[in-house]
Amino acid sequence: MALDLPRTAFTYRQALSRGLSRAELGQALRAGDVHREARGVYAPTLTLDGTGASWDLLRTDHLHRLHVALQRFPGAVASHTSAAVFHGLEIVIAAGSPVELTVVDRSPKSRRHEGLVIHHADSSETPFVEVETIRTTTLPRTVADVLRTRRPPHAVAMTDRAVARGLVTLDAVREELDRQVRWRGRPQARESLKLVDPVRESWLESYSFVTFHARGHPMPLPQVEVYDEHFAFVGRVDGLWPGQRTFGEADGQGKYFLDDGSALDDEGRARSKLYAEAARHRRLEALGLVGVRWTGSEIRTAPDAVVRRVREGMHRGAGMTFRGWVRWRGRFVRLAALPQD
Numbered sequence: 001m002a003l004d005l006p007r008t009a010f011t012y013r014q015a016l017s018r019g020l021s022r023a024e025l026g027q028a029l030r031a032g033d034v035h036r037e038a039r040g041v042y043a044p045t046l047t048l049d050g051t052g053a054s055w056d057l058l059r060t061d062h063l064h065r066l067h068v069a070l071q072r073f074p075g076a077v078a079s080h081t082s083a084a085v086f087h088g089l090e091i092v093i094a095a096g097s098p099v100e101l102t103v104v105d106r107s108p109k110s111r112r113h114e115g116l117v118i119h120h121a122d123s124s125e126t127p128f129v130e131v132e133t134i135r136t137t138t139l140p141r142t143v144a145d146v147l148r149t150r151r152p153p154h155a156v157a158m159t160d161r162a163v164a165r166g167l168v169t170l171d172a173v174r175e176e177l178d179r180q181v182r183w184r185g186r187p188q189a190r191e192s193l194k195l196v197d198p199v200r201e202s203w204l205e206s207y208s209f210v211t212f213h214a215r216g217h218p219m220p221l222p223q224v225e226v227y228d229e230h231f232a233f234v235g236r237v238d239g240l241w242p243g244q245r246t247f248g249e250a251d252g253q254g255k256y257f258l259d260d261g262s263a264l265d266d267e268g269r270a271r272s273k274l275y276a277e278a279a280r281h282r283r284l285e286a287l288g289l290v291g292v293r294w295t296g297s298e299i300r301t302a303p304d305a306v307v308r309r310v311r312e313g314m315h316r317g318a319g320m321t322f323r324g325w326v327r328w329r330g331r332f333v334r335l336a337a338l339p340q341d
Contacts, residue, residue, distance in 0.1 A: 003028055009043040009067040037068045058093055059085055066099050069116050070134065075105035077128040078136035079119060080145045086136050090161040090203045091146065092154055102126050102137060102145075124179045139168045144176035148185030152192045152214060157206035164198035199223050204250040205238050208299045208306075215307050220248055221338060225327040226284055234287065234324065235280045242338040244314035245322050247284060249293045251277075287324040290317035 003024055006014065015025050025042070028034040034042050046064045048057050066082050077083075079102035084091045102119040104126050127138045137145065143162060147155045162168045173193065180186050195213060200206045200222045209219040220239030226247075227233055237247035281291050292313040294306045325332045 003033070005033060005044055007044060009037065009041060009064075009071045011071055012040045012042070015042065038072050041068060041071045043068050043071075058095060058097075061095075062093055062097060062099065065115065067134070069099045069101055073101055073103075073118065076101035076103045076118060077126065078134060079126070079142065080117075080137075080149055083136045083142040084146055084158060086131075086134060087139055087142060087167070089142070089146075089158050089167070091150075091158045104128060104135070127176075140172035140176045143168055143173045144180065144189060147173070147177070147189035147192050148180070148183065152188065152195065153207045153210040155189075156192050156195050156210045157203045159193070159196045160198050160200050160206040161203055163196060164200075170196060195219070197222060201238075202250065202252060204252040204296050204299070207296075208248070208250045208294065209239060211299055211303050212307060212310070215303065217307050217310065221328075224338075226287065226289070227325045227327065227332065228283075228287060229323050229325070231325060231332065234283050237284070237291075240326070240338075241314060241317075242326075242335040243340040244290075245288060245317035245320045245335065246290045246292065246310070246314045248310060249277075249281075249291065250299070251293055251295050288320045288322035290314070290320060 003020065004018065005020075005028060006018065010018075012025070016022075020028075025034070029036065029042075032045055035045055037043050043064065046061065048060060062082065062085050066078055066086065070076065070078065078086050078100070080100035081091060081093060081097065082100040085093060096115065098115050098117050100117045100119065102121060127141050128135050129138055130136075136142070139162070143159055146158060149155075150158075159168075159173070163170060170193065177186060177189055177193070180189075192210075195210055197206075200209065205222065209222070213219050218241065220241050222239055223236060224240040224247075225233065225236045226240075238250050239248040241247070281293075285291055290313045292310050294309070299306050322335050326335060326338065327333075328338055
């Protein structure tokens with residue numbers, strides 16, 4: 001008969017209260033169903049779906065280690081990047097990224113263990129909630145902590161999506177930052193908050209545009225609809241630099257797959273989407289715009305090269321004449337009526 005093992009990390013005492021005997025726990029350890037993570041702390045053996053997306057695999061691994069850390073340090077709560085992962089926010093984590101906790105009960109000062117960072121807040125209480133037996137910082141506090149501690153492109157991209165999804169408000173995040181007087185990273189967080197714009201429709205757009213800003217390049221107007229001279233819709237661009245008659249497109253992998261329920265295989269869907277994107281790109285340029293595209297890999301690993309391409313495009317666009325219209329804030333206007341860089 002299969003043992004009724006907990007699905008997440010547990011202590012020896014919790015195993016006994018669940019009805020497991022010492023012998024049964026030993027049996028599970030010998031069978032490889034459970035691993036001892038620390039003194040008195042155990043966890044089910046982690047197995048990952050071999051067909052899963054890399055983000056899902058990294059998230060599952062991080063959450064597994066988070067459960068273990070919370071059992072090892074019961075006086076702490078999930079916080080910072082770990083809380084963002086737990087809340088399902090769109091944030092990038094690297095393989096083996098340390099788990100982050102914040103102490104809420106009496107405990108020694110901030111300290112670091114292998115694969116683990118423990119924060120300690122002296123000047124204010126740490127607001128937290130309990131979700132499915134996991135204690136974690138509230139969403140406003142989590143976003144504020146990430147804005148303080150992660151690079152602006154990552155932090156703003158996460159915040160854009162959280163605000164757009166209605167998970168948190170900018171006012172609530174500001175209130176948290178107001179309480180974090182003289183905390184490390186607070187000036188950065190306040191500056192990053194000024195860049196948040198939930199109109200941007202994807203993590204990659206936000207990451208890209210804030211990366212431009214960090215390199216002294218103006219951010220484009222997001223999600224602008226372009227029409228031809230007869231007011232026929234041509235396309236909505238990720239970003240538009242109206243003064244330079246240049247548009248930018250951040251190509252994420254997911255954008256190449258149609259959600260129309262067609263019977264095409266993945267390769268066929270990708271090819272169809274690419275053809276449609278190329279045709280749209282040509283129609284936009286035929287109106288007198290210059291388009292620049294980049295991938296997620298390019299903006300993350302070679303951002304300066306992407307910025308150079310955008311600047312080259314803007315140089316070409318400066319000599320172009322745009323014949324169409326754009327729709328901005330519900331009204332059709334010429335490019336000259338849009339906010340200029």
